[in-house]
C-alpha cells in the first residue's frame with residue numbers, strides 16, 4: 368500500500384491545497400517566474416494527460432473492432448490538420464465551438480460521474496460550468512484575452528463582453544445546479560466555494576499561470592488519475608510509471624512538434640502565447656472526443 372496514490376476524494380483536498388500553494392506562488396513571485404512554471408506544467412502534465420489518446424482509442428473499441436495503430440494515427444493527424452485549416456478559414460466559428468467543447472470537457476471531468484440526472488441536463492450543466500470557469504478567467508484578464516483572440520482570429524472580441532456573460536452564466540449555473548440536481552448542502556457549498564477560490568486565484572495570478580493552475584490541478588491531474596484506473600485498474604505509482612512509459616513517445620512527439628511550430632510560425636505569430644493556444648486548440652478536439660467515449664464505455 369505504500370506506493371498507493373491518494374484516492375479520488377483525497378485528491379480533491381490535495382487539489383485545493385495545490386491551488387492555495389499556486390496562489391502563494393503568484394503573490395510571492397513575479398510574472399516571468401509564473402510564466403516559466405506555467406510552460407513547464409502545461410508541457411509536462413498538461414500534454415501528458417492527452418498523450419495516451421491513441422492507445423485509449425484502441426482500448427475503448429471492442430477487441431475484434433480495434434482499428435490498427437497506423438489507421439488511428441493517420442485519422443488522428445488528419446483530424447488535427449482539419450482543425451488547423453478551420454482555424455485559418457473560419458476562426459471565430461472554430462474558437463466558439465472550441466470553447467463549448469472545452470467547457471463540456473472541463474465540466475465532465477469536474478463532476479466526474481457524480482451527478483444523477485438525464486443525459487441532456489448533465490451535458491448542459493457540464494457546458495455551463497466549464498463556460499463559467501473560462502469566463503471567470505477571461506473576465507480577470509480581458510485585455511490579454513482580447514489580444515490573443517485578435518492574433519488567432521483577426522477579430523476584436525471586446526473584453527467588455529465577459530462581464531455580462533459571467534453574470535448570465537453564474538445565474539444559470541446556480542439555478543440549474545440547485546433546482547435540477549439533488550446534492551447535500553455541504554457539497555453545494557463546497558462547489559460554490561471552489562468557484563470563489565478560482566475567482567480569487569484568477570484575479571491574482573497572470574493569465575498563463577491562472578490557466579495552468581486550472582488546467583493542471585483541476586483538470587489534467589484528475590484526468591490522469593481516471594485514465595490510469597481505466598487502463599490498469601488501480602491508481603498507484605507503479606501504474607503511473609506504466610502510463611508514462613506507454614505515452615512517453617507520443618508526449619515527446621507532441622512537445623517536439625510544438626517547438627517545431629514555434630520555430631516555423633514565429634514570424635506569423637510574433638508572440639509565443641497565441642501559438643501555444645493554437646497548438647492546444649488543435650490537439651484538444653480529438654482528446655475531448657476520446658475521453659468522452661472512454662467515460663461512456
Ligand SMILES: CC1=C(/C=C/C(C)=C/C=C/C(C)=C/C=O)C(C)(C)CCC1
Nearest residue numbers: 466469472512515516578644647651654
Ligand atoms: C485560456 C485562453 C483560451 C482558452 C483555452 C482553452 C479553453 C483551453 C482548453 C483546453 C482543454 C480543454 C484541454 C483538454 O485537455 C483562448 C480562448 C484560446 C485564448 C485566450 C486564453
